[in-house]
Amino acid sequence: MTNLLSVRGLGHTYPGAHAPALHSVDLEISRGESVAIMGASGSGKSTLLHALAGIIAPSAGHVLFHASTGPVQVDTLNDDERAKLRREELGFVFQQGLLLSELSALENVAVALMLSGSTRRDAEAAAAGWLADLGLAGLEDRRLGELSGGQVQRVAIARAHVTGAQLIFADEPTGALDSTTSTEVLDLLLHSVTQGRTLVVVTHDPDVAARCQRVVTLRDGSIVSDVAAANA
Amino acid sequence: MTAMTTALRLAPLFRSGGAQRPGAAALLPVASFAVVTALLLLVIAGARVFFSWDDELASTYQMLAVIALALLVVPLATVGASAAKMAARRRDDRLSSLRLLGASKATLGALTLIEAVTLSALGALGGVVLYAAAAPAVGLLAFRGEALGAGMWMPWWWAPLIAAAVVLLGALSALAGLRAVNVTPLGVRTRQRAAKSPWLRLLLGLGVVVLAVILVQLVPAFGEAGGVIMMMLALGTAFGAGLLALDLIGPWVLRVAARVQHRRAKDVESLVAARTILDDPKAVWRQVGGVAVTSFVGVFAAAGLAFSQAMASGEPGAGEQYLMVDISTGVLVTLAGSFLMVACSAGLNQAAATLDRGPVLVSMDRLGMPRKTMSAATARAMMSALWVVSGGSALCALLLVAPLIGMALFMQPLAVVTVVLVFAAGFLLIRGALFLAARLVPGILARPERVL
Numbered sequence: 001m002t003n004l005l006s007v008r009g010l011g012h013t014y015p016g017a018h019a020p021a022l023h024s025v026d027l028e029i030s031r032g033e034s035v036a037i038m039g040a041s042g043s044g045k046s047t048l049l050h051a052l053a054g055i056i057a058p059s060a061g062h063v064l065f066h067a068s069t070g071p072v073q074v075d076t077l078n079d080d081e082r083a084k085l086r087r088e089e090l091g092f093v094f095q096q097g098l099l100l101s102e103l104s105a106l107e108n109v110a111v112a113l114m115l116s117g118s119t120r121r122d123a124e125a126a127a128a129g130w131l132a133d134l135g136l137a138g139l140e141d142r143r144l145g146e147l148s149g150g151q152v153q154r155v156a157i158a159r160a161h162v163t164g165a166q167l168i169f170a171d172e173p174t175g176a177l178d179s180t181t182s183t184e185v186l187d188l189l190l191h192s193v194t195q196g197r198t199l200v201v202v203t204h205d206p207d208v209a210a211r212c213q214r215v216v217t218l219r220d221g222s223i224v225s226d227v228a229a230a231n232a
Numbered sequence: 233m234t235a236m237t238t239a240l241r242l243a244p245l246f247r248s249g250g251a252q253r254p255g256a257a258a259l260l261p262v263a264s265f266a267v268v269t270a271l272l273l274l275v276i277a278g279a280r281v282f283f284s285w286d287d288e289l290a291s292t293y294q295m296l297a298v299i300a301l302a303l304l305v306v307p308l309a310t311v312g313a314s315a316a317k318m319a320a321r322r323r324d325d326r327l328s329s330l331r332l333l334g335a336s337k338a339t340l341g342a343l344t345l346i347e348a349v350t351l352s353a354l355g356a357l358g359g360v361v362l363y364a365a366a367a368p369a370v371g372l373l374a375f376r377g378e379a380l381g382a383g384m385w386m387p388w389w390w391a392p393l394i395a396a397a398v399v400l401l402g403a404l405s406a407l408a409g410l411r412a413v414n415v416t417p418l419g420v421r422t423r424q425r426a427a428k429s430p431w432l433r434l435l436l437g438l439g440v441v442v443l444a445v446i447l448v449q450l451v452p453a454f455g456e457a458g459g460v461i462m463m464m465l466a467l468g469t470a471f472g473a474g475l476l477a478l479d480l481i482g483p484w485v486l487r488v489a490a491r492v493q494h495r496r497a498k499d500v501e502s503l504v505a506a507r508t509i510l511d512d513p514k515a516v517w518r519q520v521g522g523v524a525v526t527s528f529v530g531v532f533a534a535a536g537l538a539f540s541q542a543m544a545s546g547e548p549g550a551g552e553q554y555l556m557v558d559i560s561t562g563v564l565v566t567l568a569g570s571f572l573m574v575a576c577s578a579g580l581n582q583a584a585a586t587l588d589r590g591p592v593l594v595s596m597d598r599l600g601m602p603r604k605t606m607s608a609a610t611a612r613a614m615m616s617a618l619w620v621v622s623g624g625s626a627l628c629a630l631l632l633v634a635p636l637i638g639m640a641l642f643m644q645p646l647a648v649v650t651v652v653l654v655f656a657a658g659f660l661l662i663r664g665a666l667f668l669a670a671r672l673v674p675g676i677l678a679r680p681e682r683v684l
């Protein structure tokens with residue numbers, strides 16, 4: 001398998017915080033892998049995810065991402081370059097702070113494509129296709145407030161995939177869902193891994209972690225274990 | 233009464249909860265209340281001077297003063313009300329978590345009341361200080377060749393009276409706002425969607441316009457029947473009604489325009505802009521609505537200036553020679569006052585709206601939307617609203633003023649220039665407010681956990 005992300009000595013201290021949220025993290029993630037990140041609340045999981053995905057600029061260390069266009073040193077990019085990386089190469093499925101509540105389900109998915117230059121008509125056609133594939137046909141014009149938690153996560157999944165992103169980051173994608181819906185949402189995410197995409201998922205749920213190929217555990221901002229999951 | 237006791241015990245906790253957001257949430261309404269109080273005091277002090285005269289021309293001055301008052305007081309009240317609503321909206325989240333913990337409706341009401349009264353009282357206090365600081369400068373203005381001077385100082389009891397009125401306004405609007413948000417344990421951010429009966433609002437608004445126009449036509453008749461007081465009341469009511477009608481119709485027009493814009497949108501900016509308006513037309517209206525006031529006042533100002541110029545070319549009598557100069561002064565003062573107020577409220581509302589849109593901004597950022605696109609979307613929403621607002625209000629004001637003084641006055645160069653200048657200033661005002669509010673965005677994006 002080829003390397004997708006190489007992380008060296010990654011550290012992050014939030015402004016004003018006395019202890020680092022992340023400390024000397026080394027990590028290699030290969031193309032086509034599914035990696036779960038676990039750890040107690042406050043152990044630095046989201047911070048790690050945000051640093052890998054170029055949502056925050058880490059205060060120490062390096063993140064090398066092998067993008068479709070060639071290697072990119074994520075930690076040295078400025079705000080605009082990181083935004084470009086996020087919209088063109090990465091997909092996100094978070095619990096909150098990701099979809100636009102004012103837009104319809106269809107528009108939320110289409111916007112991702114429109115930002116990379118597609119026309120509205122093309123973007124909406126592609127978005128409608130993804131929504132239909134994820135079982136949301138007929139709900140395109142609903143706003144997020146009019147969808148259930150599981151449906152909202154499907155919209156997020158559609159948006160993460162519609163641009164053809166090869167690396168998907170998920171932070172507690174099933175955190176607010178019941179167990180049946182959780183399984184469905186996870187199925188969808190893992191299905192895209194079988195198609196060659198890479199998934200990095202932060203989770204508290206051992207069942208979610210067990211279905212990933214690899215589990216990385218954090219404690220106080222450092223990796224304490226990195227093992228292949230038992231039944232992967 | 234137990235509700236009040238509980239609320240009093242909870243109130244300090246609420247304050248520390250608010251401190252997380254760097255004071256802006258509380259500071260914005262306090263500042264608005266201060267501006268409202270100060271302007272009210274200044275305007276009333278000035279008007280009192282006019283009403284102390286009792287010669288032949290006094291009634292003309294008094295009538296003009298009432299027009300100015302009506303033009304200033306109505307918007308002052310709306311600024312106050314939106315300040316209170318703003319304060320209430322910022323409490324929504326904390327209120328619903330309290331509700332989740334089992335706090336009773338009465339406790340929540342009492343809490344809201346305590347906070348609203350505290351904020352508006354602080355603002356009113358600041359406003360009195362502001363008035364005292366500004367009074368000497370305003371006192372330099374001369375009417376009938378004499379500076380207002382000491383006339384700007386009112387008997388002391390006016391200050392607590394006006395302050396109390398402002399606090400009452402704050403408390404009442406907060407309670408009204410609380411009813412509108414309907415706090416349920418899970419009701420975080422459930423915003424009231426789509427006005428319940430847009431048609432009713434539209435009809436009501438049109439009705440108010442028709443009534444105002446009729447009222448203006450009848451002003452001379454009122455004068456004959458009930459003397460100058462009746463005439464002034466009729467005029468004041470008509471102008472207040474004009475502004476009220478705008479407030480009723482404006483959001484509806486905005487929604488219709490945004491629907492068209494939404495259908496036609498080709499890029500992300502215009503799509504998000506149209507959706508921003510459709511999501512809550514009233515909120516967008518509130519942010520630019522102040523300009524309705526300046527356009528409205530602007531048309532009156534143009535009429536007033538042209539009128540005084542027309543008089544200048546006639547044969548001035550003894551007192552009339554002052555009247556002409558004084559109309560110009562009064563017009564400019566009213567214009568300046570309304571601009572000051574609208575500038576304050578536009579800045580405050582824009583900042584509050586930006587904080588409110590925190591979650592959306594964070595989402596757009598994570599999606600990788602360039603910051604330029606984000607601010608362009610906001611600016612586009614505001615600017616399209618601004619066109620509707622300025623056009624509608626100017627039209628409405630014309631409907632009211634033209635029958636009173638004749639259309640011909642508006643063809644004069646002075647009137648045309650004034651209207652154009654006022655419009656340009658209104659646009660600059662909103663641009664400025666947008667510019668200031670945009671500076672909050674990097675701070676919001678740097679600490680996303682605060683808004684999510």
Ligand SMILES: Nc1ncnc2c1ncn2[C@@H]1O[C@H](COP(=O)(O)OP(=O)(O)OP(=O)(O)O)[C@@H](O)[C@H]1O
Nearest residue numbers: 014017021040041042043044045046047048679681
């Ligand atoms: N923006 C921030 N500013 C300051 N400190 C922060 C910020 N975000 C997170 N932290 C702190 O950094 C540490 C790691 O936070 P992080 O959000 O990465 O934890 P997490 O493992 O995702 O926790 P959870 O499971 O609760 O989501 C925590 O101590 C947290 O309090």
Ligand SMILES: [Mg+2]
Nearest residue numbers: 045046047171
């Ligand atoms: Mg987390």
